[in-house]
Amino acid sequence: MYNKDMKNLLPTLKVNEQEVLDYLIKEKRGIFDLVLDKPLIESKGLLSPVFVKKMKALDLIQPLQWGRYVVASKEKPTTSPLYYNSEVLPKILLERLKMDYYLSWHSALWHYGLIDQQSSTIFTAIKERKKDFRSNALSVKFVTISSTKFFGFKTVSFLGHKVNMATPEKGLVDCFDHPEFAGPYGVVVNALKEAWDKGLITGEALTKTILQMDSPTLNRRLGFWMERYEIPGSEKLLPYLGRGYAVLLSPGRYQKSELPWKVNRKWRILEDEQIIYTAEHLK
Numbered sequence: 001m002y003n004k005d006m007k008n009l010l011p012t013l014k015v016n017e018q019e020v021l022d023y024l025i026k027e028k029r030g031i032f033d034l035v036l037d038k039p040l041i042e043s044k045g046l047l048s049p050v051f052v053k054k055m056k057a058l059d060l061i062q063p064l065q066w067g068r069y070v071v072a073s074k075e076k077p078t079t080s081p082l083y084y085n086s087e088v089l090p091k092i093l094l095e096r097l098k099m100d101y102y103l104s105w106h107s108a109l110w111h112y113g114l115i116d117q118q119s120s121t122i123f124t125a126i127k128e129r130k131k132d133f134r135s136n137a138l139s140v141k142f143v144t145i146s147s148t149k150f151f152g153f154k155t156v157s158f159l160g161h162k163v164n165m166a167t168p169e170k171g172l173v174d175c176f177d178h179p180e181f182a183g184p185y186g187v188v189v190n191a192l193k194e195a196w197d198k199g200l201i202t203g204e205a206l207t208k209t210i211l212q213m214d215s216p217t218l219n220r221r222l223g224f225w226m227e228r229y230e231i232p233g234s235e236k237l238l239p240y241l242g243r244g245y246a247v248l249l250s251p252g253r254y255q256k257s258e259l260p261w262k263v264n265r266k267w268r269i270l271e272d273e274q275i276i277y278t279a280e281h282l283k
Contacts, residue, residue, distance in 0.1 A: 016044040034067035088161040090124040102153035102164035105181035108171025114191035123181045168200045169209040185250040186279035203232030216242025224267040
């Protein structure tokens, strides 16, 4: 993909420079880290500052953040892997820091085809604090969660890059836990129904994931929706609803609805017909 686009620039490179570039393209999938790849550069008898300066002058690399670059083509800059699969961006930003992560919320819904519109922001779960990344085209929102909630992900591949992605069940549960990172609450509810209808989730795995989050409020809300859409396993949540008054069907401050609401005594939530109608009549 890169060699064809860059063939007119290759004569300007020395043999050792071309060898480094070929390695970055083939082995690193177009990703260059000034710290991690310094031994490679020096093994070829090159100085890192000189190599970077020349690659920039030839438009063969584009800066990303703190000594990280993506290999690009002068003729076709969109051949950079980040333009096609922005999901690899969090991995690049965290690789040097050796921080555990996984993609979830809106990013997971999009990956599994449960949401119509892709976001320019990649939502990433981490256990430590990390400053968000923003550029003109892409952003990464780092969401710090507790170690007890940091589970339920698998490795997926994007153009050869291995990326940690929430399972369908964990992505959905994360969305119900923090819908502000997924979109309107109705979209999250619809994604749950779609995932069940399409066979992307099982009731057993969903219930296990919910219980592992150890949140009575989450158990109430998801139990209600699971029962409504006849997803098996909701009954297993009933012993873990906690104590206290009924909670809102969706997170946030209560607002009086135009449609009536009632207390669902089984799930101990405010069964707001406005929220239910909105979720089930998306435009």
